[in-house]
Amino acid sequence: MSLTFTPETEKILQDIWSRYPEGRKRSAVIPMLMYAQDQLGVVTSELVAEVAKRCEVSPLQVEEVVGYYSMLNKKRMGKHHVQVCTNIACLLMGGEALWHHATKRLGIGHKEVTADGLISLEEVECAGACSWAPCVVDGYEYHHHVTIEKLDQLIDSIQKVH
Amino acid sequence: MSTPVTAPPTIINFTVDGRQLSAPPGTLLIDACKRSGIEIPAFCYYEGYSLQAACRMCLVEVEKMPKLQTACTLPVMEGMIVRSETEQIAKARKGTLEFLLTNHPLDCPVCDKGGECELQDMVFRYGAGESRFTEMKNHAPERQWSPVVFYDPARCILCYRCVRACNEGMGVGALGVTNRGVLSEIAPNKEDHLDCDECGACIDICPVGALTSNIYRYKTRPWEMQHVATVCTHCSNGCKTTLGVRNDEIIRGNNRDRGGINGEFLCVKGRYGFDFTASEERLTTPMIRIDGKLEAVSWSKALGFVAEKFKSVQADGGKFGVIADTRLTNEELFYLQKFTRAGLKTSNLDHAASGDLITLLDALSGQTDALATTDDLYKTKAALVIGSDLSQQHPLLAFQLRAGVRHNKTRIYTVTPGPVREAKYSATSVTVPLGEEYDALAKLTDRLKAEKELVILFGDSIKGQRVRDLVAWAATLGIPVKYVCLVDDSNSRGALDMGCLPNLLPGFQVDPHPGLSQAGMLAAEDLDVLWIVGANPLRHAPLASRKAFVVAHTMFLDETAARADVLFPSASAYEKSGTLTNVTGQVQRLKAAIKTMGAKADLEIIGLIAKEMGLAPTLGPWTHDIVFKEIHSGVHGYNVPLPVLLTGGAALTSPVNGPVKVNVLVDEIRSAGDTLFTSGSLGRHSKLLTSVPEFPGALYQR
Ligand code: SF4
Numbered sequence: 001m002s003l004t005f006t007p008e009t010e011k012i013l014q015d016i017w018s019r020y021p022e023g024r025k026r027s028a029v030i031p032m033l034m035y036a037q038d039q040l041g042v043v044t045s046e047l048v049a050e051v052a053k054r055c056e057v058s059p060l061q062v063e064e065v066v067g068y069y070s071m072l073n074k075k076r077m078g079k080h081h082v083q084v085c086t087n088i089a090c091l092l093m094g095g096e097a098l099w100h101h102a103t104k105r106l107g108i109g110h111k112e113v114t115a116d117g118l119i120s121l122e123e124v125e126c127a128g129a130c131s132w133a134p135c136v137v138d139g140y141e142y143h144h145h146v147t148i149e150k151l152d153q154l155i156d157s158i159q160k161v162h
Numbered sequence: 163m164s165t166p167v168t169a170p171p172t173i174i175n176f177t178v179d180g181r182q183l184s185a186p187p188g189t190l191l192i193d194a195c196k197r198s199g200i201e202i203p204a205f206c207y208y209e210g211y212s213l214q215a216a217c218r219m220c221l222v223e224v225e226k227m228p229k230l231q232t233a234c235t236l237p238v239m240e241g242m243i244v245r246s247e248t249e250q251i252a253k254a255r256k257g258t259l260e261f262l263l264t265n266h267p268l269d270c271p272v273c274d275k276g277g278e279c280e281l282q283d284m285v286f287r288y289g290a291g292e293s294r295f296t297e298m299k300n301h302a303p304e305r306q307w308s309p310v311v312f313y314d315p316a317r318c319i320l321c322y323r324c325v326r327a328c329n330e331g332m333g334v335g336a337l338g339v340t341n342r343g344v345l346s347e348i349a350p351n352k353e354d355h356l357d358c359d360e361c362g363a364c365i366d367i368c369p370v371g372a373l374t375s376n377i378y379r380y381k382t383r384p385w386e387m388q389h390v391a392t393v394c395t396h397c398s399n400g401c402k403t404t405l406g407v408r409n410d411e412i413i414r415g416n417n418r419d420r421g422g423i424n425g426e427f428l429c430v431k432g433r434y435g436f437d438f439t440a441s442e443e444r445l446t447t448p449m450i451r452i453d454g455k456l457e458a459v460s461w462s463k464a465l466g467f468v469a470e471k472f473k474s475v476q477a478d479g480g481k482f483g484v485i486a487d488t489r490l491t492n493e494e495l496f497y498l499q500k501f502t503r504a505g506l507k508t509s510n511l512d513h514a515a516s517g518d519l520i521t522l523l524d525a526l527s528g529q530t531d532a533l534a535t536t537d538d539l540y541k542t543k544a545a546l547v548i549g550s551d552l553s554q555q556h557p558l559l560a561f562q563l564r565a566g567v568r569h570n571k572t573r574i575y576t577v578t579p580g581p582v583r584e585a586k587y588s589a590t591s592v593t594v595p596l597g598e599e600y601d602a603l604a605k606l607t608d609r610l611k612a613e614k615e616l617v618i619l620f621g622d623s624i625k626g627q628r629v630r631d632l633v634a635w636a637a638t639l640g641i642p643v644k645y646v647c648l649v650d651d652s653n654s655r656g657a658l659d660m661g662c663l664p665n666l667l668p669g670f671q672v673d674p675h676p677g678l679s680q681a682g683m684l685a686a687e688d689l690d691v692l693w694i695v696g697a698n699p700l701r702h703a704p705l706a707s708r709k710a711f712v713v714a715h716t717m718f719l720d721e722t723a724a725r726a727d728v729l730f731p732s733a734s735a736y737e738k739s740g741t742l743t744n745v746t747g748q749v750q751r752l753k754a755a756i757k758t759m760g761a762k763a764d765l766e767i768i769g770l771i772a773k774e775m776g777l778a779p780t781l782g783p784w785t786h787d788i789v790f791k792e793i794h795s796g797v798h799g800y801n802v803p804l805p806v807l808l809t810g811g812a813a814l815t816s817p818v819n820g821p822v823k824v825n826v827l828v829d830e831i832r833s834a835g836d837t838l839f840t841s842g843s844l845g846r847h848s849k850l851l852t853s854v855p856e857f858p859g860a861l862y863q864r
Pocket residue numbers: 311327328329332334335336337356358359360361362363364365
């Protein structure tokens with residue numbers, strides 16, 4: 001069974017694939033998984049098999065990559081995947097408190113999803129925004145100098161839209 | 163030819179622990195040291211596989227290099243001064259061990275690996291018995307991945323040896339590593355289980371007790387076993403195997419001393435397929451059919467009964483037929499052919515032929531050094547496989563080619579009726595229907611001409627005239643070519659060499675009075691006696707003669723036994739001594755590992771019948787060493803150096819070089835097509851082989 005992607009995703013995948021020379025297709029494994037996960041919301045076994053086929057590696061080798069990288073998820077995350085940084089800069093600026101607040105308010109922990117499937121949380125290491133610590137990332141969207149209030153507003157806004 | 167003035171150095175000189183050493187350029191320091199008797203500890207490094215540098219146990223001091231260096235990745239350099247054991251090194255190794263032990267359970271008292279565990283040995287040497295780490299140990303439960311393989315993540319030290327052995331050595335790639343850091347663990351290819359060769363190479367290579375086999379786990383400790391080095395009884399490749407024996411029970415198979423032609427390679431059959439010896443279905447007493455029913459009788463009664471019958475049939479000028487198994491020893495085969503020809507005065511003698519070596523030898527007449535050895539398969543620059551699923555039918559030969567691809571850039575060409583594993587790493591793989599191989603070969607001709615040398619391995623579809631065509635075609639390539647004529651069983655080759663054939667005497671000498679072939683005997687309606695020594699020919703073909711008196715030596719009540727009038731319980735290869743000749747003509751010695759109640763070696767049974775018949779003076783003694791002496795001095799090609807044999811090595815026979823003018827019964831040459839998981843009736847009586855999900859498997863699937 002071969003997986004069908006939306007035309008847009010398929011286009012991106014083929015574009016990524018075409019950038020790598022023959023015999024080096026395995027280098028496309030990570031970007032392909034990332035983009036496909038964006039569309040599917042999760043890395044499924046079928047996706048693993050499909051990427052393996054296109055990149056000429058074994059499904060197990062793709063699984064190794066999925067297991068290694070925390071940003072690739074074999075469990076479906078929420079519509080909004082909210083990542084709270086608690087690495088050193090953010091920790092000093094209150095990131096830990098943000099993390100505790102978020103888990104308490106939503107009643108979920110690390111890599112867990114709210115019952116309605118709307119929000120998932122992840123405690124992440126440095127998100128690369130130390131200058132504007134503490135930082136929270138919603139999907140690909142960065143929020144800087146986050147306070148408890150700002151975090152609440154973010155969660156409110158997510159919940160209101162849906 | 164003059165040497166250029168600035169030739170690259172052919173030898174590198176360096177110093178280790180004050181000793182002047184030298185090695186060819188490119189040699190890794192760890193290997194160079196090992197060859198000079200200096201042991202550098204290593205968990206992840208493993209000779210023959212890719213470098214990992216994951217464990218840091220091999221750290222050494224090198225002068226002018228600021229930090230300790232990993233000897234497993236460092237090639238020797240001119241003038242290098244190395245110290246392999248200093249206080250600093252000991253401290254570093256102790257630190258590494260302390261880290262490895264942070265999550266390692268205190269399992270040594272129950273662990274299978276206890277007593278032969280590399281981690282245990284290193285901790286014993288460097289200390290690190292105490293830990294500064296007081297946190298809870300990270301624990302993960304043990305899991306069973308197949309009827310063979312168990313994995314205990316807590317014991318795993320993540321050296322990746324298993325991953326490389328499976329991927330590079332076996333060409334299977336069933337093991338990977340998942341997760342990261344302290345949570346990393348080995349993962350099987352099918353989420354929670356394995357779909358693989360079940361060869362146990364991963365278990366064998368694991369330095370600790372993280373991978374264990376269902377066959378051996380929790381059964382015994384290594385020091386409680388006797389270790390008997392013998393030869394695998396299954397396929398024709400002739401792997402040396404060391405059987406771990408306790409109380410007349412085989413508990414484990416591996417190749418402990420790595421001394422054989424197979425290094426430490428064994429397939430699932432060689433490593434685990436020994437349990438048929440302990441099958442409850444083993445025949446343990448002779449039987450005679452009385453009023454249509456088989457009844458247990460004493461040895462003397464059965465032997466006397468058979469001898470009387472043989473004598474009376476002979477006196478009446480009756481017709482005998484003798485069929486030999488292709489797992490008998492050379493001594494048994496030789497003595498049996500002598501019995502048949504000199505005692506029963508007939509050449510109605512045959513075995514299940516599985517490859518046409520006879521035509522090959524005839525076609526190669528005049529050429530020397532034309533048959534390849536297992537070592538040649540590793541060293542050759544190019545190999546061509548025709549009509550065989552090598553990884554399944556000839557696991558060791560396939561392993562040798564794979565190692566050649568890794569180390570010597572061997573180029574493999576395959577022409578097979580379906581997909582084969584070799585396609586993954588071959589230069590060219592062509593699938594063509596059986597019988598159409600030559601069209602594919604014609605297309606490969608130009609590419610093969612560009613190779614420096616070639617080994618051709620061919621299966622049972624190449625026989626008779628097709629062998630001659632192959633040899634003629636190969637001669638047009640203009641490069642040195644060697645051949646392997648693939649045959650099925652552990653002594654299929656011996657059956658040919660020992661003259662268990664209707665038209666050839668031992669050593670491929672033409673029999674002036676040819677007899678009936680196997681098919682001929684089974685079809686002869688007037689056959690009076692059919693004596694089947696170990697084989698099971700009636701599984702595939704009926705016996706035409708209604709009156710034939712059938713005597714069978716057997717381990718199990720199989721199809722042949724069902725038609726037999728007398729049964730003798732025979733010993734398996736693991737229960738007897740003697741020699742076997744593998745597919746590439748290398749002779750090795752069997753060593754009895756266990757005794758099984760009731761069973762006797764076929765040589766003894768044949769000898770006792772001879773004695774009862776009064777033939778002993780004609781045939782001579784039937785002890786294997788005396789018979790071997792006769793083979794050694796009398797059978798062409800078997801004049802091999804005895805020290806090689808006696809020390810457990812493989813002695814190469816030299817094939818006849820000259821015409822072999824007989825009418826080869828091409829239609830009777832047929833491989834049984836055993837897969838990686840089947841082995842005739844031995845396989846059917848192995849609980850382990852029949853329990854793996856891959857059983858029975860099929861050829862040409864991948
Ligand atoms: S048993 Fe053999 S084929 Fe299976 S995982 Fe282990 S090494 Fe690989």
